[in-house]
Amino acid sequence: MFIGIDLGGTNIAVGLVDNTPSVIAQASRPTNAKRPYQEIIRDMAELCKEVTENAGYTMADIQGIGVGSPGTIDSTNGEIVYANNLDWHHVPLVKELKTYYPDIPMAVENDANAAAYGEYIVNGDNTESFLAITLGTGVGGGIVLDKKIYRGFNGAGGEIGHFTLVHNGEYCTCGKKGCWEAYASVTALIRQTEAAIKANPDSLMRKKAEENGSVSGRTAFEAAKEGDAAAQQVVDTYLEYVADGISSVINIFQPNVLVIGGGISREGDYMLKPIQQYIDKYTYCKDIPQTQLKIATLFNDAGIIGAALASAM
Amino acid sequence: MFIGIDLGGTNIAVGLVDNTPSVIAQASRPTNAKRPYQEIIRDMAELCKEVTENAGYTMADIQGIGVGSPGTIDSTNGEIVYANNLDWHHVPLVKELKTYYPDIPMAVENDANAAAYGEYIVNGDNTESFLAITLGTGVGGGIVLDKKIYRGFNGAGGEIGHFTLVHNGEYCTCGKKGCWEAYASVTALIRQTEAAIKANPDSLMRKKAEENGSVSGRTAFEAAKEGDAAAQQVVDTYLEYVADGISSVINIFQPNVLVIGGGISREGDYMLKPIQQYIDKYTYCKDIPQTQLKIATLFNDAGIIGAALASAM
Incomplete structure (x- = not known):
């Protein structure tokens, strides 16, 4: 039995993870990030005990505790070097x-590395080279090589979302311009959908957005499935950005398996098929075994499961 | 004493490599690529003996023979899976x-991996994560992690030049559009220089190209150093493409050391300084140790030395 802790700027989520691996019990508290770190870590410790005992176990049953944290981490020394949203x-x-x-x-x-490691354990087939990308607010990613999380020499490696896909393109949150993240994140998809609604005021996307109260990452996908041409154009263009980035990282890594996660990946084959077609067309060398693309299966639990199992890595 | 063999579409170059490591003797023959492979490999074997004995050694002194070959290689089985220019x-x-x-x-x-390994041995400071990029006819690259060449699961990994830098940009030799190689190779620089000469017929670049018989990778650099504004613009734009790609692969790998090689890198600090400034400006996280950028030192010998030492990897 392991414990995974997902430390966020808003909440601390703690999960008890069995050997399946599944989250069998969970508890959370607000982070209140402005407190001294000692208080936040005390809450983490209390949540560990709470979630374990509520599930009928004791701390003596716990084989490892892993924490997934935003920011730059020194995993060797167990230190959070810098986390912006916790200050x-x-x-x-x-x-x-x-x-x-x-x-x-x-x-x-x-946290992105922990989530990638969780997906690796479940979907990585115990392979030697594995990538996970998460299409969310940003484009997160994680690299698992030789069954270990790859972190670079300074702990900041694996920022797969921050290579340039569009030279001198849209500003990215990282300070650079044209990063893959600025085109393939859900944030980017929402921006692309909003622009398409403005240019096509009669599009079904507008109605979907009004029903929902705002434009979301689902707006264009839903309208496209109902035959809206402008929405289909948004989806096609967005998936081409996603696929172009995936083919790029495949050319660099040629991993056995690449898993696509994040909310958008719940579209399943509807998104995976066009991406696979793009990759098949543009793959660097066709005469050799090709990277297997998969949709993530852990979703929101990836961070907790990955952190938990990283304590035994 | 090791032997490194650089197998090219035109020539087979064989070098005797000491422990410095330096190439202390060299010999070559035309590849005549259309012959049966057995004949080409017999020539390789004869060249090994020739270069060794001419330097006063015998084959009993040879601790390893390494071959750098173009194409996709199965290093585990010692097989050339597919090499386009050898068919x-x-x-x-x-x-x-x-x-x-x-x-x-x-x-x-x-061959690109072998050259990267050679640079690693000489300039990699025995570090855990190392990248080499070669700005030549294409943009080659090699990744050395945990002191071993990283090849991906199918032997085709490490194609650092083939991530997309300009979505839907110039066609690349690989079949994709907008690869870094299509903007940062010497081939691309020549194309960019030719376009600038056409747009600026009075530029000093035109005179330089006429003196030289054609536009080369040096044309814009030479004219820029003599104060030609249009040439300076070509150099600035080209180095920005180079730097944007380097910052991209740094964000992914955060390697201890990244070495820049190829003919253009003979410009030394004249090219390294603006690249370093770009990286410093756009680096993802400034509060942590940063990748050390270096200019390659082995140049043409990198392939032979790297192949030779890979036999002892």
């Missing part, structure tokens, strides 16, 4: 959490 | 070469 600099997270449970193995990972 | 399909190179020297350890690597 944490050089917080010795593992050392502090060890004061509560000194005998339990612990790990801290970047 | 080779599934050639059992190591097995065939072993018929001449059964007791010498052998390896075959993709």
